[in-house]
Amino acid sequence: MNEKYLTIALGKGRLAKSTMELFEKIGITCTEMQDKKTRKLIFVNEEYKLRFFLAKGPDVPTYVEYGAADIGVVGRDTILEENRNILEVLDLGFGKCKMCICGPKEAKELLKHQELIRVATKYPRIAKDYFYNKKYQTVEIIKLNGSIELAPIVELSDVICDIVETGSTLRENGLSVLEEVCDLSARVVVNQVSMRMENERITRLIYELKQALQE
Amino acid sequence: MKKTILHTPEGVRDIYNEEIEKREVIIKQLKDLIKTYGYDNIETPTFEYMSVYYKDITLRKSKDLYKFFDKDGNTLVLRPDFTPSIARAVSKYFTDDKVIRLFYVGNVFANNRRYQGRLKESCQFGGELIGEESIDSDAEIISIIVNALKSCKLDDFQISVGHADIFKGLIDIGKFDEDDTETIREYMLNRNVFGLEEFLESNNTSKDLIDMFLSICKMYTPGSDDWNRLLDKANQYKILSKSLNYLNDLYEVLRKYGVEKYISFETGSLSEYDYYTGITFAGYTYKSGEPIVTGGRYDNLLSNFGNKRPAIGFGIFVDQLQLALDRQNILYIEKSNKIIICYKSCDRKKAINEAIKLRKQSNIVELILLKDDFDKAKALYEDENVTVMEIK
Incomplete structure (x- = not known):
């Protein structure tokens, strides 16, 4: 054997x-x-x-x-x-890090209602599962391949779903963690x-x- | 010619030459073997009403099915699985109390996006034993599987046997709620024993029960000291102990069949579907990343068709089995010899007479009408198994 x-x-x-x-x-x-x-x-x-x-x-x-x-x-x-x-x-x-929904502080409001929002992410399946099956919110998912933080800044999307380690990139760009999806x-x-x-x-x-x- | 019409859609393919010959050999071996156990062939339709497959029966996600409509607007489904069709057919035609033994071979369809680079149409061979709820019928099915795989010359394989009540028993002891049960199920499906241990500890589960869970998640050689220790430990829990002892008794029957060396116990095994009510099993071999056979006891399925009868069945994934046989260099097909008779149209009568004569002597004869000279045809067709001759 x-x-x-x-x-x-x-x-x-x-x-x-x-x-x-x-x-x-x-x-x-x-x-x-x-x-x-x-x-x-x-x-x-x-x-x-x-x-x-x-x-x-x-x-x-x-x-x-x-x-x-x-x-x-x-x-x-x-x-x-x-x-x-x-x-x-x-x-x-x-x-160790976390999968999070991030965006400008104002976007927090968008996550409270079930309105259609745009989410940019490298992880469409994870984002879709979170919004559809946990939050019951319909979202439009935009798949990006890198520098996801850019998306809300240039108004490509309302929020992003991405990995957060220290959060320094987010802070430097005026974004913050709005919700945590899961531990990684x-x-x-x-x-x-x-x-x-x-x-x-x-x-x-x-x-x-x-x-x-x-x- | 348009090149695009040469393609087949993703997930389906042509099977030809040596591959189809090998497949025919495999299927013949499997059929011959199961017939010796008294199983009769059954063929069910390629598509059926959706409710046959989908009404609380398999919990199979609807999007994995190939669906279309008939002219009356009914939803039809390409069969993803044979068992529900057979349960339906049996409920309709086999209404006396006889024990029913059936086997089938045919293609099943899965419209599963996850299966990228994987077959959407694949071949399944299986058997169903309906109308008997006994350790004997469980053992018969397992011994058929072992002998069927052996008839294909496969020897290095393993059948892992579990029991659906083991998990139910564990949950019953711990009185876990629905969410916790789901988490535990997830950990056990993933064989993540350390994650399971941490979860149970954080949930203030008793040390005894945690220990029980961790022991259940191992694989066992029947009759080994480890296995006997597990039986002892489980003795205090009623449902658990009953199902473990059932496996133990089953093993004794399997020994009478002489197939015990292929059996191991996988007490922590879980099926993705709630379909099974008794023993469950799956067969594995080298060089195939997926199981080659799965199955189990499903005593409630037939009651969906208004015919409450116990049943057990198995399905061999022929494509996976063939892949494993190929990669293990087991399946060898001897090419049969062939005679090619070349003739010009003026010699038609002579050529046909010669072919008739040779075919009567069980030769394989192919006729080729010559368009130009014989030597060209000879060069094109002749190889070590093919003799090319000319009739003049």
Whole structure:
């Protein structure tokens, strides 16, 4: 059974770095990955029969859903937005932030009534779910790909739905958090078949990660 | 020619050559196997009235269905699933008290946007055992699945068995309200044991019950020490203990069938639908990211059609199974030999007579009317399984 590799997909960037640090804590290292000049796409740890690869955040749930990766590490925002059929087994606790509805202070009034407003966001599914299913407010969603804060300033939208970490970008642009949608942080996700076929190995790995988090 | 008319819509496709041959082999194996258990074939319509699928039956979201209207304005639906159709047909035609054993094979349709890059029309093979509520019928269905998969030469697979009452039992012990139940359900569906633990702790659930929840969320090898410990621990809770012991008894019957090595218990398993009333199961193998088979006991479904009878069924996702067999390099189709007879129209009679003779001897014979010379045709058609000859 043990000759099979477990494949782990990591969301590129800070998340991958923090995750690898956590893996190092439980004795799993991947020296190949630390070489900044490498053009390799997949990194192998022969000792534990693990393979790692880096992918763009929103692609991680896709790899895991199809079983191309057994395990993935990705932000909860991506998991909610992608809405894939995967198991979200562990909250890693890092990369903590919140999904919020933000806008100029005057816009707070718009959220109290059920009138049609415009919401700019990078996360249309999360925004839609929040307004339709939690607030029962009909909204027009405008999908943007970055600098979401700009939208209310140039009057493209009334409010925005975006990730807030420190809130400094918001403040500098005269915006504030109007409502909180949900808490976000990095999560470990697992393919549903891998969870059954490799239950022992994956459960042990997750347990060890959890132990390392508590130290 | 317009290139656009060559495309098929997203999610549907042509299946041809080797792939269709392999599929036919798989389906033949499955059919041959289930027939030995006394199951008869049934074919239900490709589309039916929406109420067959949607009236509190599956809670399947309406937008996932392919819907259209007939001339009277009724809503029709391309079948997303066979079980409700069979429940309807059985309620209509099989009204005596005999136990009914049926199998089906056909395509099902899911208009699911989430399935990007995934099939919207896929092939399902399944069986239903109606009219008997017993551990014997549960074991029969599971043993059919194991043997059906084995008949396709699959060996590295696992059937995880759970019971719908386990979750109900846990909720009953803790007396959780609707919102908490939903949260717990969410954590359990995601196998997020640590999240579940934190939630239960914040909810002042007793240590004993938290421990019970966490034990339930594991997977078990039947008969193992871990499993026996779980049975002991659950002894104090009535519903829970009853369903766990049921699984234990089921395993004993499965041993008599000799299929126990493929069985594991997944006590924390939950179905997305409230459809099931007894055991539930799903089958998994390597190289397929999704289950290859699912099913369970659904004793209330038939009463929706005015015919209260217990039932259990399973469905094998043939596309997933074939994918796994392919990727595990298991399915090997031997190409059959073929004879091609080339002739010019003046030699038609001779060629046809030769073909008749060869076909009588069970050869596969293809006739090719030559437009130009024989050598060209020979070069075009001949390969290791094809003999090309000319009749003059």
